Structure formats: C-alpha cells, structure tokens
Amino acid sequence: MSVLKSMSSWLAVGALVWILDFAVMGQMNPYFFSVIMYAGINVILAVSLNLVNGFTGQFSMGHAGFMAVGAYVSAYITTSLQASNPELLMGFQGQVIFVCTLFFAGLMAAAVGYIVGLPSLRLSGDYLAIVTLGFGEIIRVTLLNIEAVGGARGIPGVPPLSSFGWVYSFMLFTIFIVWRILHSAHGRAFLSVREDEIAAQSMGVNTTATKVKAFVLASFLAGVGGGLFAHYLQFINPTTFDLNRSFEIIIMVVMGGMGSITGSVFAAAFLTVLREALRDLQTVTHVDLRMVIYSLFLIILMLTRPSGVFGNMELPDLFKRKKRQEV
Amino acid sequence: MSIALETKKLTIQFGGLKAVSELDIQIPEGSIFGLIGPNGAGKTTVFNMLTGVYQPTSGQISAFGQNIIGFAPHEITQKGLARTFQNIRLFKDLSVLENLLIARDQSIESKKYGLVSSVLRFPSVMQSEKEKRKKALDLLKIFRLDHRSEEDAKNLPYGDQRRLEIARAMATGARLLLLDEPAAGMNPQEKNALLKTIKFIRDEFKITILLIEHDMKLVMGVCERIAVLDYGVKISEGTPQQVQGDPAVIEAYLGKTEKKA
Numbered sequence: 177m178s179v180l181k182s183m184s185s186w187l188a189v190g191a192l193v194w195i196l197d198f199a200v201m202g203q204m205n206p207y208f209f210s211v212i213m214y215a216g217i218n219v220i221l222a223v224s225l226n227l228v229n230g231f232t233g234q235f236s237m238g239h240a241g242f243m244a245v246g247a248y249v250s251a252y253i254t255t256s257l258q259a260s261n262p263e264l265l266m267g268f269q270g271q272v273i274f275v276c277t278l279f280f281a282g283l284m285a286a287a288v289g290y291i292v293g294l295p296s297l298r299l300s301g302d303y304l305a306i307v308t309l310g311f312g313e314i315i316r317v318t319l320l321n322i323e324a325v326g327g328a329r330g331i332p333g334v335p336p337l338s339s340f341g342w343v344y345s346f347m348l349f350t351i352f353i354v355w356r357i358l359h360s361a362h363g364r365a366f367l368s369v370r371e372d373e374i375a376a377q378s379m380g381v382n383t384t385a386t387k388v389k390a391f392v393l394a395s396f397l398a399g400v401g402g403g404l405f406a407h408y409l410q411f412i413n414p415t416t417f418d419l420n421r422s423f424e425i426i427i428m429v430v431m432g433g434m435g436s437i438t439g440s441v442f443a444a445a446f447l448t449v450l451r452e453a454l455r456d457l458q459t460v461t462h463v464d465l466r467m468v469i470y471s472l473f474l475i476i477l478m479l480t481r482p483s484g485v486f487g488n489m490e491l492p493d494l495f496k497r498k499k500r501q502e503v
Numbered sequence: 504m505s506i507a508l509e510t511k512k513l514t515i516q517f518g519g520l521k522a523v524s525e526l527d528i529q530i531p532e533g534s535i536f537g538l539i540g541p542n543g544a545g546k547t548t549v550f551n552m553l554t555g556v557y558q559p560t561s562g563q564i565s566a567f568g569q570n571i572i573g574f575a576p577h578e579i580t581q582k583g584l585a586r587t588f589q590n591i592r593l594f595k596d597l598s599v600l601e602n603l604l605i606a607r608d609q610s611i612e613s614k615k616y617g618l619v620s621s622v623l624r625f626p627s628v629m630q631s632e633k634e635k636r637k638k639a640l641d642l643l644k645i646f647r648l649d650h651r652s653e654e655d656a657k658n659l660p661y662g663d664q665r666r667l668e669i670a671r672a673m674a675t676g677a678r679l680l681l682l683d684e685p686a687a688g689m690n691p692q693e694k695n696a697l698l699k700t701i702k703f704i705r706d707e708f709k710i711t712i713l714l715i716e717h718d719m720k721l722v723m724g725v726c727e728r729i730a731v732l733d734y735g736v737k738i739s740e741g742t743p744q745q746v747q748g749d750p751a752v753i754e755a756y757l758g759k760t761e762k763k764a
Contacts (some may be wrong), residue, residue: 179623353622360621360628361608361635368605371594378554378588380580380609390617435504488596 186352188415197341209340210274210408211452216343217405220350220446222428225438227354229426230488231363232390233296233370233444235305238312239398239425242285244417245315245400247406252283253333254407265335268352274337278346278403278474285399286392288315293391297384312422313354317374320414322324330413331406338408346404350397355437357393431477433484437493443480443484506568507532507679507711508584508694513562515552519612522548523735525562530679530728535712537726537743539569539719541755545735546715547589550683553713554586555579566679577750581611585677587668589684591678595657603639604716610676614687639674644656645707661701666700673704680704682714686721692726694718696727723747731755 180187201209225239241275256278257264264273296307320328357363365386368376405414429449432439448472454466477485506529513526523545530536538546551557553748554575555562564571571579585606594602607613614631621628641650641671646666651659656667664684686694698721705712716722723743724728731739731746734754739746746752 178626178629182624356622356624357618360632361604361613362618362621364601364605366606367597367601368594371597372592374556375588375592375594376605377576378580378586379606379671380577380585381605382575382577390522393618 180472183352186348187336188248189347193344193348197344199340201340203329204440211449212345213338213340213408215445215448216340216347218425219347219430219441220227220401221398221425222440222444223350223354224394224401225425226429226434226437226440227366227394227397228390229429230436230440231358231370232366232387234300234387234391235468236308236394237305237419237422237426238292238308238310238315240417240419240421241312242289242395242403243405243421244319244412244414245285245288245395246278247283247412247417248319248331248400248402249399250277250403251331251406251412252325253280254337255276255331256337257331258333259465265337268334270337271342272408277319278342278400279465281403282396282399285402286396289395290388290391293388293395297387297391305335309419309422316414316417319417320487324351326413328413328415328488330411330416332411334406334410336407336410337403338406343404343408346400350400351437351441354397358437358471362389368474373461427474430482432475433488434485434489436484436486436490438489439484439486442486480495504533506530506565507534508566508713509564510549511563513549513564513729514560515548515557521735523552523559523732526728526732526735528740530711532711533705533709533729534748535714535725536699537722538715538716539722539729540711540732542698543734544731544732544744547683548735549732550681550715553579553681554584569664578677580659580677581609583676583678584681585672585675585679586681586684587665587675587683589687591664591668592665593656593668594673596655598641598653599643599659600628600639600652601665602638602671603642604635605675605688606671607635609638610674611677619671641656642670644675645704645722646662662689664697665689665693667699667731668705673708673710676757677710679711679713682712684715684717686716686718688712697721701725 221239225236228234228236254265254274264270290430294313296304296311299307319325325331339354358366365381368379368381369383369386373383428443429440431447449467451470454469458464458466510526510528513523514521515523526549538549540546543694548557552559555574561573566582566584569582571582574583613635614630640649640652643652646669648663648667648670654662659667669682671687686697689697696699701712702709702725714726726743727742729741729746730737731752738751738755739749
C-alpha cells in the first residue's frame with residue numbers, strides 16, 4: 177500500500193495524461209499535435225541520456241544508436257503482425273501488444289547497450305566520446321545492411337500506435353524511474369563516479385559496474401523512445417538515427433544542465449518547439465534562417481550560462497531556495 | 504592480541520626501480536601505527552598496494568587474517584579497509600551528508616537493494632535508507648560536522664574537509680583506517696584537534712589506524728609504533744622514543760654527520 181501511496185502524485189499526472197488524450201487531443205491542429213508528440217519523445221531521450229552524460233559523468237555520443245535499435249525492433253514486430261494478422265493490433269488487445277513490444281524493444285536496446293558499454297566504459301572523457309560515437313555509427317550501418325529490415329529503404333507503413341497517452345505516459349515513466357533511482361543508493365553511486373572515480377572506488381563503489389548500469393538503463397529508455405518514435409512517424413530508415421540525432425539529444429542535455437532532470441525536460445520541449453516556431457519566420461524572410469538562429473541561441477547560452485539553464489538544480493530545489501530566502 | 508594488518512616481504516617494482524622492497528610490518532588490532540619517511544620514500548606506494556590500486560610484484564598482504572592481494576579497490580574496502588587521500592578527494596559538488604551516504608551505501612553493514620526496489624521504494628528500502636541516514640548523521644556529530652550536513656563539501660573550510668574525509672572513510676564500516684597525511688596543510692590548532700579526533704575514534708570504535716605523516720610532532724604524539732621507510736626499505740621500527748633516537752632515522756632525515764678527522 178505504501179508503495180502505491182508514495183506514487184500517488186505520479187499516478188494522478190498519468191491519469192491526467194489519458195484524460196487529455198481522450199478529451200482534447202483529437203480536436204487539435206495536427207501540426208501542433210505533432211510538435212507536442214516530438215517534444216514528449218525528445219524528453220524521454222534527453223532524460224535518459226542525462227543519466228549517463230550528466231549524472232554519471234560519462235560522455236556518450238551514440239544515443240541515437242540505441243534509439244534505432246528500439247525503433248527497428250518494435251517496428252519490425254508490429255509491421256510483421258500487421259501483415260500476418262492485422263486484427264491482433266486492433267482495439268485494446270493491440271494496445272497491450274504495443275506496450276509489450278515497446279518493453280521488448282527497450283530490453284533489446286539495453287542488451288546492445290550492455291555489449292557496447294562493457295568494453296567502452298573502461299575509457300573516459302574524449303576517448304569514451306569517440307568510441308560511443310563509433311558504436312552509434314556501427315549500429316546505424318549494420319541496420320543499413322540488413323535486408324530484412326529494408327536496408328537503406330527502412331521500414332515503411334509502421335502501424336500508428338503511438339498515441340498522446342502512450343508517449344506522455346512513457347515520458348512520465350522515464351522521469352519517474354530516473355528520479356527514483358537517482359534518489360537511491362544506486363543514484364548516489366552514479367554521482368560518486370562523476371565526482372571522483374578514484375574516491376568512489378575506495379569507498380567501495382564498483383565503478384565499472386556502476387557505469388555499465390547507468391549506460392544499460394539509458395539504452396533501455398532510449399529504445400522505448402525509439403519505439404514510440406517509429407510508431408508515430410510510421411516510417412523509419414537508418415538515416416533517421418545518424419550522428420545529427422545523437423547531437424540533437426546531447427544539445428538538449430547540455431542546454432538544460434548536465435545533472436538536472438528538470439533541465440532536460442525543459443530543454444527538450446523548448447528546443448523542439450523553437451525549431452518549429454522558427455518556421456513561421458521563413459514565410460516573412462523567405463530565407464531558411466532556422467538553424468542559424470538555433471545555433472546562435474545555443475552559442476549565446478553557452479557563453480552566458482555554461483552549466484546549462486538549470487545547472488544541477490531540480491524543480492523542487494528552486495522552491496526550497498525561494499523558501500530559504502523568504503525566511 | 505590479533506593482527507589487523509600484516510605484510511611479508513612486500514615488494515613493488517616500476518621498471519628498473521624498486522619503489523618498495525621487502526617490507527615487513529605487523530599492526531596489532533586497535534593500535535595506531537605510523538609510517539614515516541622522507542619525501543619519495545615509498546609511503547604512499549605502500550598505501551596504494553594495501554588498497555589495491557597497485558598490484559605488488561611479490562610478497563604478501565593480509566588483513567584480519569585474510570589475503571587481500573589481487574582484489575579490486577572496492578572489494579578491499581568491503582573487507583574493512585578504508586583510506587583517505589593526501590590531496591583531499593571529496594565528492595565536491597555533493598552535500599556533506601551525501602558524501603557519507605555514498606560510503607555507507609556500500610558498507611557490508613547496510614542492507615542492499617536492487618534497481619527495481621529503488622524505483623518502487625518498498626518499506627524495506629525506506630528502512631535501509633533511514634538506518635544509513637541515521638548512522639551518517641551520528642558520524643557527522645562525532646566529527647562535529649552535523650550543522651553543515653546539507654552544505655556542499657567544497658564549501659567547507661580546509662580542516663573540516665579533512666575531517667569529513669575521515670568521517671567518510673569511517674562510514675564504510677572500516678575496521679582499519681588508512682590515513683594518508685591527514686594533517687597536511689593544517690595549522691597547529693587544527694592539528695591538535697585532529698590528534699584528539701584520531702585518538703577518540705580509535706577508542707570509541709575500537710578500530711586500527713595506519714597513518715602516513717610528515718609532521719613528526721603529530722606522529723610522536725599519537726602513534727604507538729612507528730616504521731620508518733627510506734628509499735623503499737624499512738630502516739627502523741619501534742616506539743616513538745626508540746625511532747627518534749635511532750641514528751639510521753636521523754641520517755635519513757638530516758643526512759650523515761661528517762666524521763671528525
């Protein structure tokens with residue numbers, strides 16, 4: 177009982193997501209709706225990457241690779257089911273199958289994360305960044321060469337199973353488990369590795385196991401995010417998951433603040449919206465200045481606030497600080 | 504009395520250099536043992552071998568009757584040896600309390616839980632967290648740091664940071680504490696306070712302390728036995744008085760007196 181009680185506020189927000197799904201989202205402008213969906217998916221990716229890059233202090237540049245594994249695994253399963261017996265994916269049954277598929281896709285991504293992480297996490301800093309970048313590309317090129325998943329053509333006609341409800345439920349799920357783990361002995365071990373690996377070791381922390389744990393967990397969540405992405409866009413190919421995608425997620429993490437869940441949520445939502453909002457500018461200027469403004473914005477931010485918008489603060493910390501000042 | 508730590512013919516070679524050569528020491532349980540020597544004598548190297556950072560070339564190390572060679576540093580810590588560092592290595596951006604909790608989490612005395620349990624926060628998890636917190640706060644009280652428990656470790660004054668490092672090592676549940684120059688950079692008042700703290704934790708927790716130190720006054724005041732290293736070789740061992748009077752030690756520290764013609 178106490179387990180459920182401690183989760184009550186999370187469950188309440190989850191219920192709200194589904195109420196919104198049924199009440200509002202159907203009538204929404206499809207374009208706005210797509211921005212909202214991508215924002216939700218990007219939050220999942222940014223928060224999970226922050227677990228590795230921000231909280232454990234290991235700079236990974238291959239997050240899109242794990243997203244790709246999740247997207248391909250889940251898309252392959254549902255498109256095959258769609259082809260063989262489409263009635264399975266109808267109604268409630270279809271929703272259950274979709275969620276199970278997402279979890280399975282996440283587990284596959286986690287397995288790949290384990291295989292990648294075990295050798296590469298012995299390295300640190302620039303070396304680790306390069307190795308993870310390499311592994312991300314290996315995953316992409318491997319997918320490019322598997323004919324069963326369409327090679328360069330990718331998988332078209334993925335069933336549109338990602339609803340607002342699922343994307344935002346999984347977003348909440350991601351924030352929830354990352355938050356809870358960070359506020360436990362496991363999370364403190366992540367932080368100790370970031371702070372000082374040698375000291376962590378001599379306090380009894382198995383640093384290699386800790387790093388792999390963070391990496392596998394982040395890969396799992398990225399896989400789920402990839403699955404949601406595939407079933408919203410309804411089409412995936414290897415180019416979707418190239419280096420640009422990895423960098424996009426890194427930018428969100430850095431901008432929000434390495435080591436702040438709040439920051440990642442905020443930055444992922446903000447950057448997704450910003451890039452779309454700047455589209456309107458194009459109708460005025462007749463030149464596509466989107467990426468120029470986007471980049472300028474990032475440069476200015478990094479010059480003025482190098483630790484990101486939130487640094488390592490979370491939303492509750494901000495309230496606490498305010499209270500302290502009032503007293 | 505039983506032996507807390509024993510090394511036999513402990514040797515480590517870096518290329519052609521024998522940094523420590525055939526070192527034999529025996530530290531009885533509950534004692535405060537000093538390891539001294541001039542700069543570059545190999546004191547910290549000995550520490551690094553004891554804590555698993557370096558693998559010795561030959562020789563034996565046993566702690567509480569168990570061999571500890573070939574284990575990773577974190578495994579050795581779980582066997583009851585914990586250390587502090589010559590140049591402080593705190594988790595700077597974390598709070599004082601978190602510094603201790605991290606050490607406490609790994610202690611064999613604390614109840615462990617898995618990732619799923621940490622997400623679901625079962626009552627047993629909360630219980631374990633509560634116990635760890637209490638233990639950490641108790642330790643902070645002993646080290647007179649309890650009023651700063653929520654502050655970032657980097658914001659503590661130097662002397663407090665040193666004390667916090669010792670408290671953190673204690674939080675691992677260590678039975679043998681290895682202190683690497685705990686008084687480095689302290690002023691005389693801080694040193695005096697540290698001396699008292701070291702004696703106090705030994706008496707209070709019945710643990711064994713091995714300490715590396717440059718400051719002679721501190722070593723003489725607190726240690727029951729002292730070993731002197733020079734160029735990786737033990738040149739003297741005994742009570743502070745014996746060591747102080749040993750011509751070999753005086754020679755190592757001050758150089759040879761010229762013979763009168």
